Amino acid sequence: MKFVAKEDVALPQKVLFEIMADFQMFERVAIRRGVEVTRSGSIAAADGLKWDCTFEFRGRDRTACVRLAEFSAPEKTMFFITNPALDNRVEITVSALSKKQSRFQVSTVLEPKTLTARLLVQSMKLARSKYNKRFQKRVAEVAKELVALGAA
Template sequence: MHFETKEDTDSPIAEAFAAVTDFESFERSAIRRGVEVHRNGDSSTAPEDLTWDVVFMFRGSERKMRLEILEYDAPNVVVFSATGSGMMGELRVDLMALSSQRTRMTVRLDLRPKTLAARLLVQSLKLARNKLNRKFRKRVAEFALLIEERQTQIA
C-alpha cells in the first residue's frame, strides 16, 4: 500500500530538515499518544545509527515494531524503515529548496505485508484508502504548518 503527498512550506530547507529530524519531539508526541518508545542510542549517536523499538495498540491488538534510519542525507532526504508485526514499511521524506525561504516536502509511505494476517490487515486498509489518503495529506499539511510556525518563532 502506497501513500504520497507534497507540501510547500515557507521555511528554508535547513529549518525544514531540522524539523523532520527532531526525533525527541516525535518521541514525546508518540508517548503522549500511548506508544511505548525505546530509543537505541543517545544524542551522541550518529543519526544513521539510531533505532527505536515501539509498542502500540492498533485495531485492538498490541503491535511491536523496530524503526531504523536507512538513509540520512542532510538537508535533502531521510528514509525510515519499520519492521515487525508481520509488516514492513518505509517512510521517505524528500526536501527540495524552491528558493532560499521556500521548501517542498515530499512524503512517501509504503506498507508491505509479510504474513497472511498482515495481508488481511492491509486489504482492510485498502477498503478505506480514500479516507486514509485524506488523513495522510492532512497530517503532512499540519506538519508543514508546524515547520512554518517554528520558523516564525525563531525569526
C-alpha cells in the same frame, strides 16, 4: 501499497530539515501519545539509530521497530518500520522552492507479511482514494506543525 503526499512549507529547506532532524522532539511527541519508546544508537551520529516502540492500537498491544535507514542532510531521510505483520518504508524529502519556501514530500510503502496484513492492505487498495486523502491531510497537519516550530 504506496502513498505519496506533498506540501509546500514557508520555511527554508535547511531550517525545515533541521526541525525534522530533531528526533528527540518526535520521541517526546510519541511518548505524550502513549507510546513507549526505547532508543538505541547515538542521536549525534544519526547512523544506526533505532527505536523500539510499544503502543496500544485497536485494543491490542503492538510493537514496532523504527530504524533510520538514510539521513542525507538537508534533503532526505528514510526510515524502515517493521512489526510482526507489516514492513513500512517511509521516505521524507525536502526540496528548496525558493530561499524562503520548500516542498515537504512524504512517501510510504506498506508491505504485508501475514495473511491478516494482506487482507488489510487489500481493503486499503479498494478504498485507495479515501486513504490517500487521509494521508494527504495528515501530512498537511504535520507540515503546519513544522512551520509553527520554525516560527518559534
